[in-house]
Structure formats: C-alpha cells, structure tokens
Amino acid sequence: MIPPRDLFTQSIQLSPALLMALLVIPVVGGLIGVLLPAFGYIPALDKTTFTLSGFYSLFNTAEFGTMLLLSAVSSLVSTLLAFTITVLILACYFNSPWLYRIQRLLGPILVIPHAAAAIAISFLITPSGMMSRLFSPWLTQWQSPADWLLPHDPWAISMILGLTLKELPFLLLMALGALAQADLGAKLRAQHKVAMSLGYCPMTAFFKVVLPNLYPFLRLPILAVLAYASASVEIPLILGPNAPPTLAVAIMQWFNNVDLTLRIQASAGAIMQLLLTMTLLLSWWLLEKLIKRFSYNSLINGRREYAGQLIMRFTQLLTVILLTVIMLSLMGLILWSFAGYWRFPDALPSQFVLLHWQHALQHMQTPLLNTITIGFIATFVAVILTLFTLEAEQLRARNLSNFASLLIYLPMLIPSIAFLFGLVWLQEQVGSHHAYFNVIFGHLLFVLPYVFLSLASSYRRLDPRFSYLAASLGATPSKVFLRVKLPQLLAPILIAFALGLAVSFSQYLPTLLSGGGRINTITTEAVALASGASRRVSAVYALMQMLLPAMAFLLAWFIPKLVFTKQNAAHYVSTSSTKTTA
Known part of the structure; x- marks a missing residue:
C-alpha cells in the first residue's frame, strides 16, 4: 500500500499532465472532428468518400465574401x-x-x-x-x-x-x-x-x-x-x-439546420473561421513589427511634445x-x-x-438551476485542478514552461465555433449522449484558463518559509497544502471561483452545441428572447445574467472578511482569557 505522503505527492505530480490533457485533447480532437466532415466524411449519412463538396458549397454560398469581411473588419x-x-x-x-x-x-x-x-x-x-x-x-x-x-x-x-x-x-x-x-x-x-x-x-x-x-x-x-x-x-x-450575418453565426445556423448535409458546409466554414482567426492574429503580429520599426526613430528623437x-x-x-x-x-x-x-x-x-419580473421568475427556475449547477461543478473542478497544478510546480521547484502555459490558454486563442463543432461531432461518434455532462465539460474548457490566470500569480507569490516551518515540524505535504497554504489563499481562491462562475454563466455556444439545445440556461434564454421577444422580459433575463456573477463576486469579497473577523475575535477572546487566568 502506498503511504499517504507518497499518494498525495503522486496525485499532485499527475495534475499538470491531467490539466494539459483536459485542454489539449478536446481542442485538438475537436479540430480533427471539424476536418473530417469538411471533406465529406459523415458516418451518420453513410458518406465516407473524402471530397471538397463542403468547400464548394461554402464558396458558392450567397455573400460568403461579405460574411468573411464582416467578421474580419468588426x-x-x-x-x-x-x-x-x-x-x-x-x-x-x-x-x-x-x-x-x-x-x-x-x-x-x-x-x-x-x-x-x-x-x-x-x-x-x-x-x-x-x-x-x-x-x-x-x-x-x-x-x-x-x-x-x-x-x-x-x-x-x-x-x-x-x-x-x-x-x-x-x-x-x-x-x-x-x-x-x-x-x-x-x-x-x-x-x-x-x-x-x-x-x-x-x-x-x-x-x-x-x-x-x-x-x-x-x-x-x-x-x-x-x-x-x-x-x-x-x-x-x-x-x-x-x-448576411457574420461567418460564426452562419456556421452555427448551418450546424443547427435540420438538413444534415449542411453539417459538411458548416464544418468547412469552421475551418475557414479558424484560418480567418489565424490570419488576423498573424496580421496583428505583423502590425506590431511594422509599428516597432517605423516608430523607433520617434522614440529616440528627443522630441518632448506631440x-x-x-x-x-x-x-x-x-x-x-x-x-x-x-x-x-x-x-x-x-x-x-x-x-x-x-x-x-x-x-x-x-x-x-413588477409583472415582468414575476412572469419571468415563474418560468426561469429550470434555466436558473441549470446555470448555477453547471457553473458550480465546472468551476469547482477548474479550481481543484489549478491548485494541484500550482502545488506540483512548487514540489518540482520550477514553473510550467512557456509552451505549457500557452497550451493552457489554447481555448482562448482558437475560435470556439471551430473546435466545439468538431468536439460535438466526436461526442456523437463515441456515443456520449449525456447532455448535462457534455455541457459541463464544454464550460470547463473555457473556465479553466481564466481560473488558472487568476490564481497563478497569488499561489506563486506565497512565502515559502511557512511551508518550510510546517514541514520541519513534521507536517506531511498534504497537511502543508491543506492547513498552511490554502488558508492563506482563501481570498484569491474565492475570487478565482467567482471569476470561473462568471465565465461559465456567460457561455452561450458551448451550452447550445454541447447540449444539443436540450439544456437551457439564463444565457441561452436571454439570447433567444433578444431576437424578437418582449423587450421587458429580455431586460429581466439580461439583468439576471448580471446579478448572478455580481452575487458571486460579492460573496467572494464578503466571506474572507467574515472568516478573518471571526478568527481575530477568537484570538482576542483567547488572549484575554489567558491574561485573566494569569
């Protein structure tokens, strides 16, 4: 049997690899899942011949160039x-x-x-x-x-x-x-x-x-x-x-169309969206180089006023x-x-x-419960994985490499419409019909980078002397982690948790695609209502979207104050009783 110390250490050491796998495999698998249908491979339609029909249909779509231009310029x-x-x-x-x-x-x-x-x-x-x-x-x-x-x-x-x-x-x-x-x-x-x-x-x-x-x-x-x-x-x-709409909106409409052959066109459009985004990122990088080159003289010309x-x-x-x-x-x-x-x-x-609020609240129990449940589970998993990964950094005495850090932010840099579409296709191939789990997993892909970004600097700035002192007194790594480090990080952890909830509450596309339209949240309802329903009911749902993350951040601000106030009060009472006894 593995001793507790070794079991904890081994679990922590596996966390960075697990975190990378959770982010990289779905994104890469989703991109592969986009490539295959784009060239005509859809088993559900008994189409296994690789063709360029998806791209032909895409390029022949009315005002396709306008869609690209709208997306790029905006x-x-x-x-x-x-x-x-x-x-x-x-x-x-x-x-x-x-x-x-x-x-x-x-x-x-x-x-x-x-x-x-x-x-x-x-x-x-x-x-x-x-x-x-x-x-x-x-x-x-x-x-x-x-x-x-x-x-x-x-x-x-x-x-x-x-x-x-x-x-x-x-x-x-x-x-x-x-x-x-x-x-x-x-x-x-x-x-x-x-x-x-x-x-x-x-x-x-x-x-x-x-x-x-x-x-x-x-x-x-x-x-x-x-x-x-x-x-x-x-x-x-x-x-x-x-x-026409933007390219991303058109892809979503093709994907949700009852005509399954349009999924080939949607997949080809997702590849074009990926190429468009990569082109824009490259254009920004080239723009940086040009500005740096042509502004060099103005930086050293000594002119004081512009x-x-x-x-x-x-x-x-x-x-x-x-x-x-x-x-x-x-x-x-x-x-x-x-x-x-x-x-x-x-x-x-x-x-x-108050009629609009009363009417909306009567019909939003299920979307509200879905929003909170999905957000809480996805954020909880993201916080745990982030904490374990950052602890693994300290046990190895080195931070993640620049390449690994870049991989963590991969879902933020690759268009979600591209890999989510492929991810849904892959989930269909492996028979994953659990809509709730698929949506939670889709949210986790976007929550995890933000939680890591929020927690990393605070964890890495922890004073290591507290951990060294606890270890010198015989504390195991698990006790040092749970009883020394986590209490010091209560406020940053709660802020990261609130940020993760805010990110999850705002996810529209992962909810719609991963859930197949079967999981309703406040965000999906708000977008649907904004398309032509009552302006007053739309306002209620939009305000609920704002109130949920606001309450999360309010709790993240209030709980540390309450905990530290109680600790200070308990310390004061203990000190006073000691002095009285003496």
Missing part, C-alpha cells in the same frame, strides 16, 4: 479601438488617482456576460432606445422613433460598438494588473517621472517610456480579445447584421462619453424591466410594475 476594428482607448486612458491618468477610480467604475463591467452587455447596448441605440428618448423631442423634434438601422446595421457599427465596450474593461484591468506587479510598476513609474523631469510632457513620456515596456504584458490578452471577436456569436446575434494637452483633453472627454454610454445602457435595461406603459418619446415610463 473584430480587427473593435480590438484596435479597445486597445487604443485603453492606452489613451492609461497615458492620460497614469500617475493620477483617477486611474483607479475609472478601474473601479469599469471593473464590474468585466463580469457582465457578453449577451447581457449586447442587450443593454441594443436598448440604448434602437430607434426607440434611451439615446433617442433623451434628445427627443426638445432637440430632434421626433414624436415617433427615427428610421435608422441600428442595431443590425449592414456595416456592423453596432456590433463593433458592443465588442469595444465589452473588451475595453478587460484590457484595462489586464494592464493595471501588470502595473500592480511591484517590480514592474515601480520601475515604470520611476522612469515616467524621470522622463517628465527631463521636460517630456506626461503623454509623450508614457508613449516613449512606459508603453514599450508594458505592451509585452498585454500581447496575450489582446490576441485573446481578437480571437474572441473574430468568432463571437452572442454579440453578432443581438447587434450584428442579419443578411500635442499632448490636446490628446489629454480628448481622452478626458472620451472617458466621460464611455462611462455615460455604459451607465445609460444599464439604466435603460433596469427601466425596461420595470416599465409598464412607456410611450415614445417619454424619457421615463408612465408607470412601474
């Missing part, structure tokens, strides 16, 4: 806008307390699911939305909704707006997280102050000194944003054009506009969920009712 433009605005905000408020105030204002937006954010933005920009109501009739003279095409405009403007507003907080928080590292943040702030003491204006000092050193820490988040935007489904469904004051004023105005748009979007969502009769162009409803 993702590239939205990523460029989100990155540019992030850099401008950082440069404008770099050494100002306003930077962290903006972070606190934008931070909650990060946990809002994409579908809920898209619904909120659609309520703002529709012809009868909050934007037109605020300016009517006193400025526009409109007594009825204007005739414009937002959302679902053919130029994808509303979709670009939604993607930009949703990804901007993520990039900003990733940048602030990098600056929070003691060595990097202190170094860059010191260099920024030195540059200003040499006569450089604050904006110029940031672009010449800070940004070149900060950008390497933003590269992976930017590529993840670009990859997601190129293959997003939720936001294009709610805000994007319909005729219209810094004008850019700063523009950034301040842009920040106010962004925060106003976000607040109006959320306000419109809340108002519609309680609105009774609300005629245009009134800025507020004439009456507020």
Whole structure:
C-alpha cells in the first residue's frame, strides 16, 4: 500500500499532465472532428468518400465574401479601438488617482456576460432606445422613433460598438494588473517621472517610456480579445447584421439546420473561421513589427511634445462619453424591466410594475438551476485542478514552461465555433449522449484558463518559509497544502471561483452545441428572447445574467472578511482569557 505522503505527492505530480490533457485533447480532437466532415466524411449519412463538396458549397454560398469581411473588419476594428482607448486612458491618468477610480467604475463591467452587455447596448441605440428618448423631442423634434438601422446595421457599427465596450474593461484591468506587479510598476513609474523631469510632457513620456515596456504584458490578452471577436456569436446575434450575418453565426445556423448535409458546409466554414482567426492574429503580429520599426526613430528623437494637452483633453472627454454610454445602457435595461406603459418619446415610463419580473421568475427556475449547477461543478473542478497544478510546480521547484502555459490558454486563442463543432461531432461518434455532462465539460474548457490566470500569480507569490516551518515540524505535504497554504489563499481562491462562475454563466455556444439545445440556461434564454421577444422580459433575463456573477463576486469579497473577523475575535477572546487566568 502506498503511504499517504507518497499518494498525495503522486496525485499532485499527475495534475499538470491531467490539466494539459483536459485542454489539449478536446481542442485538438475537436479540430480533427471539424476536418473530417469538411471533406465529406459523415458516418451518420453513410458518406465516407473524402471530397471538397463542403468547400464548394461554402464558396458558392450567397455573400460568403461579405460574411468573411464582416467578421474580419468588426473584430480587427473593435480590438484596435479597445486597445487604443485603453492606452489613451492609461497615458492620460497614469500617475493620477483617477486611474483607479475609472478601474473601479469599469471593473464590474468585466463580469457582465457578453449577451447581457449586447442587450443593454441594443436598448440604448434602437430607434426607440434611451439615446433617442433623451434628445427627443426638445432637440430632434421626433414624436415617433427615427428610421435608422441600428442595431443590425449592414456595416456592423453596432456590433463593433458592443465588442469595444465589452473588451475595453478587460484590457484595462489586464494592464493595471501588470502595473500592480511591484517590480514592474515601480520601475515604470520611476522612469515616467524621470522622463517628465527631463521636460517630456506626461503623454509623450508614457508613449516613449512606459508603453514599450508594458505592451509585452498585454500581447496575450489582446490576441485573446481578437480571437474572441473574430468568432463571437452572442454579440453578432443581438447587434450584428442579419443578411448576411457574420461567418460564426452562419456556421452555427448551418450546424443547427435540420438538413444534415449542411453539417459538411458548416464544418468547412469552421475551418475557414479558424484560418480567418489565424490570419488576423498573424496580421496583428505583423502590425506590431511594422509599428516597432517605423516608430523607433520617434522614440529616440528627443522630441518632448506631440500635442499632448490636446490628446489629454480628448481622452478626458472620451472617458466621460464611455462611462455615460455604459451607465445609460444599464439604466435603460433596469427601466425596461420595470416599465409598464412607456410611450415614445417619454424619457421615463408612465408607470412601474413588477409583472415582468414575476412572469419571468415563474418560468426561469429550470434555466436558473441549470446555470448555477453547471457553473458550480465546472468551476469547482477548474479550481481543484489549478491548485494541484500550482502545488506540483512548487514540489518540482520550477514553473510550467512557456509552451505549457500557452497550451493552457489554447481555448482562448482558437475560435470556439471551430473546435466545439468538431468536439460535438466526436461526442456523437463515441456515443456520449449525456447532455448535462457534455455541457459541463464544454464550460470547463473555457473556465479553466481564466481560473488558472487568476490564481497563478497569488499561489506563486506565497512565502515559502511557512511551508518550510510546517514541514520541519513534521507536517506531511498534504497537511502543508491543506492547513498552511490554502488558508492563506482563501481570498484569491474565492475570487478565482467567482471569476470561473462568471465565465461559465456567460457561455452561450458551448451550452447550445454541447447540449444539443436540450439544456437551457439564463444565457441561452436571454439570447433567444433578444431576437424578437418582449423587450421587458429580455431586460429581466439580461439583468439576471448580471446579478448572478455580481452575487458571486460579492460573496467572494464578503466571506474572507467574515472568516478573518471571526478568527481575530477568537484570538482576542483567547488572549484575554489567558491574561485573566494569569
């Protein structure tokens, strides 16, 4: 029989391999599962001859080129806008307390699911939305909704707006997280102050000194944003054009079509989506090289001023506009969920009712239970695997290699529409008809990278002297892990758990594809309702999407405070009784 110490150590040592297998095998297997049907191999149809019929059908699809163009332009433009605005905000408020105030204002937006954010933005920009109501009739003279095409405009403007507003907080928080590292943040702030003491204006000092050193820490988040935007489904469904849609939306429609032969076309489309995303990632890398080459002289030319004051004023105005748009979007969502009769162009409803909440709550018990159960199980497994993998790093006294770290983020960099489609096909081949398990596994693929990203830095920064002391007193590795390390990591673990729940709650495509449409969650219901149901009921479901991750983060913030307060109280009582006895 293996001693407990060895059993625990061996289990921990196997965790990195298990984590890699859980991420790499489904993604690679899913890509293989896309390749085979794309060339005509579908056993369910008794088709085993490899042909290019799927690609012929795809290329002959009406407006296929427009689908590709919409996907490429919307993702590239939205990523460029989100990155540019992030850099401008950082440069404008770099050494100002306003930077962290903006972070606190934008931070909650990060946990809002994409579908809920898209619904909120659609309520703002529709012809009868909050934007037109605020300016009517006193400025526009409109007594009825204007005739414009937002959302679902053919130029994808509303979709670009939604993607930009949703990804901007993520990039900003990733940048602030990098600056929070003691060595990097202190170094860059010191260099920024030195540059200003040499006569450089604050904006110029940031672009010449800070940004070149900060950008390497933003590269992976930017590529993840670009990859997601190129293959997003939720936001294009709610805000994007319909005729034709983006390529990812078209693939999903072909996959769900009752005509099974369209799965060959959908599989070929998934390969084209993968190639499109890889092309965009390569284009961004080439753009980096070009900017680095052509901006080198401007970094060393000694020029102190590049219209810094004008850019700063523009950034301040842009920040106010962004925060106003976000607040109006959320306000419109809340108002519609309680609105009774609300005629245009009134800025507020004439009456507020609870009828929509009561009606929605009566019908959302099953989707709500599914959402919480699936999210909890997927996140729990992700946290356990992450903790074991990070503990294995410390037992081996070395971190995961750069290649292994890249593999962990593979589901974030490869379009989900591509490998999920293949994964579902493989699950059908092996006879996996357990829809609930398939959905949980699909969520785990996306939850795990975010949980690892959230927990890794905190675990690696643990002071090892506590573990050495416990081991010197005879504690086994399992006791050191459970009674020394985990209590110190209570707050980071809960934050990672809340983040994992937020990611799971927002998953639309894995739920729809892996569950075969049989598992309903709050997100799938919200997207379905946003396509044409009552605006008031859609608002209720979108708000529920926001409330669930908000409650998770609230508990993650409150529980450590409660635990540490009780521990301090118990320690105080124990100390007082000892003194009284003495």
